[in-house]
Amino acid sequence: MTIHNIAIAGHGTCGKTTLLEELLFLAKATSRAGSVDNGTSTLDHEDEEKERKFTIDPTPCFLEHDGKHFNFLDTPGYPDFVHNVIDAYHAVEMAIVCVDAVSGVRVNTRRVVAEAKKAGLAVMFVVTRMDLDNADFDGTVEQIRETFGTQCIPLFLPDASGAAFSSVENTYSLSADSSDRAKSTRNELVEAIIESDEALMERYLEGEEPSDAEIDEAFTNAMLHGTLAPIVCCSAAKKIGLHKILDTIEHVAPAHDHGVARPLFNKENEQTVDNAVNGADAPLVARVFKVELDPFVGKLSFLRVLRGTLKANQAVINASHGSKERVTTVLRMQGKEQNTLDLAGPGDIVAIPKLESLHIGDTITDPECTDHLQPIKHPIPMVKLAVEPKNRNDETKMAEGLHKLVEGDSGFAMERVAATHELVISGRSTLHLDMILKRLNRRYNIEVDTRVPKTSYMESISGSAETQYRHKKQTGGRGQFGEVYIRLEKTEDAGASLEFINSIVGGVIPGGFIPAVEKGIRETMDSGILAGFPVVGCKVTLYDGSHHQVDSSEAAFKTAGREAFKKAFMEAKPCLLEPIVDLEVHIPTQYMGDITGDLNSRRGRISGMDTVGDHQVIRAQVPEAEVKTYSTELRSLTGGEASYSIEFSHYEMVPGNVQAEVVKQMKAEQEAGH
Secondary structure (H helix, E strand, C coil), X not given: CCEEEEEEEECCCCCHHHHHHHHHHHCCCCCCCCCCCCCCCCCCCCHHHHXXXXXXXXXXXXXXXXXXXXXXXXXXXXXXXXXXXXXXXXXXXXXXXXXXXXXXXXXXXXXXXXHHHHCCCEEEEEEECCCCCCCCHHHHHHHHHHHHCCCEEECEEECCCHHHCCCEEECCCCCCCCCHHHHHHHHHHHHHHHHCCHHHHHXXXXXXXXXXXXHHHHHHHXXXXXXCEEEEECECCCCECHHHHHHHHHHHCCCCCCCCCCCEECCCCXXXXXXXXXXXXXXXXXXXXXXXXXXXXXXXXXXXXXXXXXXXXXXXXXXXXXXXXXXXXXXXXXXXXXXXXXXXXXXXXXXXXXXCCCCCCCEEECCCCCCECCCCCCCCCCEEEEEEECCHHHHXXXXXXXXXHHHCCCCCEEEEECCCCEEEEEECCHHHHHHHHHHHHHHHCCCEEEECCCCCCEEEECCCEEEEEEEEECCCCCCXXXXXXXXEEECCCCCCCCEEEECCCCCCCCHHHHHHHHHHHHHHHHHCCCXXXXXXXXXXXXXXXXXXCCCECHHHHHHHXXXXXXXXXXXXXXXXXXXXXXXXXXXXXXXXXXXXXXXXHCXXXXXXXXXXXXXXXXXXXXXXXXXXXXXXXXXXXXXXXXXXXXXXXXXXXXXXXXXXHHHXXXXXXXXXXX
């Protein structure tokens, strides 16, 4: 049976899930069309999704139509969860992008189309909610073409927009009573299809008409090469246009073995196979695109089988990590409903329970196969919160719960920051992190306090110094004695750890005590001097000193090294270094002045600008301390019509006035006992 794998994508509230619910019901794959608003959706079945009334995780479902099998993945519509869309794209050959006939192309419409192109998927647009007041098909089509190119061509024509909308005309399959507009649109469509295929083009110019099957194949190839993106329309609420959409998908959607190249690589990361789609008899290769964790049911890993066969009770290898596993059960999922399968072949999208080593992006293979797929590249989590449990006894339980949530969410991360002694979680937005913390509470019964994380400053020097320190203490009995002379300089690498040079000659400090000097310096660097942040970028040369035959000890020289370093550090023009991030902001042109002014007020340095359609892309370098709450502030400045990305770039010296404020604040916190 031919299998088609398709992701449904688009901006939030454009009717993606409703459209898919109606298609499932139309094909008799479900007994009713679920409702997002009523909480009865087959697809939005997680508690958080029901409460918020929007999709968070990619959800598989399936239907059969005219002897073909269709796997769909319903994906999130808000930019906060675009990492889940990217994961879903690695399991399909086509993206159906929904565009609301009232609100048109929005910020996440652009993002999901860009990610589909990056993943090599065929793209089809569906103009949804055609029955609503103010719906405008022609205006929406014009906006799609202005934004994504003239290769976007209407395949359906509606009889009207708004309340009068009652039918659609398919320009690809004309009938005897087709309108002149439909015939004209079909000519444009067929010309675009033929122009995308050199062989067809030559025959067409010689007067030979291609067959319907040839046109279908060329149509699909044109979509895969990005030279054609059909536009259809519907009203899911009024069930208008749905049959024609299914028929269209059947004719032009790429089959599972016709589309995206997914090459394999060996352990040395050398490419071994151009495309992992090699048939049911080839060695197994499958990709994990989703992991679902339930404290009662356990771990459920969702896979796309690319080649070979996956069976119950089969031994497999997690090729991404080398661990051995055994598949006990193979499940086909309809939302949360599980259907047990004997086996899954190429193109199948299935789930397998309780394989603990699997993570999103992993490859599983037969034990004799050593190849793997490249990891999925995800956008960097940009919004951070420092967290601690409300109940101190829940510290370990909280960390374990967060680790579980990291496994099931490719856009979520956590780390213990040594410089600030905080546990920091990172996500795509404040909404994303709020959802994560709700899941932590719901699944593991843990409540947390949150705050904006401290900035991970570093301490360093901008000058040099030489100093001597003698540690001498007599308390009756054996005393303590150690004297050191050190030279402190900057290293070439400002972020390097200690470069320690022993230049002692003549045994003025016995060799057994020199490691103690270095240890005292390293411990001081770890705890900081100026404001309690780790010290970096220092070269220390130990060039002289003295010892006492009785009173010298490792402890005495460790103290001497520590105090000498502190003294030299404060004489060598100490400074704070702050993390600088690369910031890229995508905004509608009308917000250009507001955003550039705002970035300047954040000590940002604009490094470049580009125009993409009616949008501007601004690139800047900004201190991390200035953009900790940028997600919320950018949304406020642009009414939610902007997107951005942040990536760490480097450390650089903090301006004097800012340094004075940071040092003052840290000393106040230290005195307060924090």
